[in-house]
């Protein structure tokens with residue numbers, strides 16, 4: 001059987017909700033089924049990135065919810081930078097080996113993994129998590145362009161649409177030779 005060469009990089013908690021901070025697991029007890037189902041339906045390999053808040057010395061399992069500002073002062077930038085370097089190096093190797101890295105799937109509102117929106121307590125504002133910023137920096141250094149998708153389990157239709165659009169665009173690019 002031919003192996004699929006399509007893959008996505010996902011935030012750790014997408015396949016292991018147990019690593020999330022206290023009180024945040026509301027929609028799925030273990031995995032984010034929409035993402036996994038989409039990958040199963042489209043034969044996409046899933047690369048699970050390490051959880052920066054779990055590995056950060058000030059974080060860990062069963063941690064309380066804290067904001068980006070707090071994590072910025074408590075070591076998440078350093079932890080995120082190390083993980084981002086490793087993960088982008090892996091992406092480079094995979095791409096050189098002919099794999100197609102379709103997207104990086106992060107988690108909206110997370111102070112580490114949010115690609116577009118942060119939770120500021122009483123309001124939601126546009127902004128990125130610390131780990132996403134570090135990934136972007138590494139991707140730029142390596143001159144790689146990989147799109148980001150933000151998962152919010154309440155926006156399931158939007159999520160599926162975004163994943164489908166990226167998949168179609170990548171396939172189109174390959175057909176037209178622009179990739």
Ligand code: SF4
Pocket residue numbers: 011012013014019020021050051052053054107110112113
């Ligand atoms: S830091 Fe990222 S991987 Fe870890 S629980 Fe938060 S969103 Fe998930």
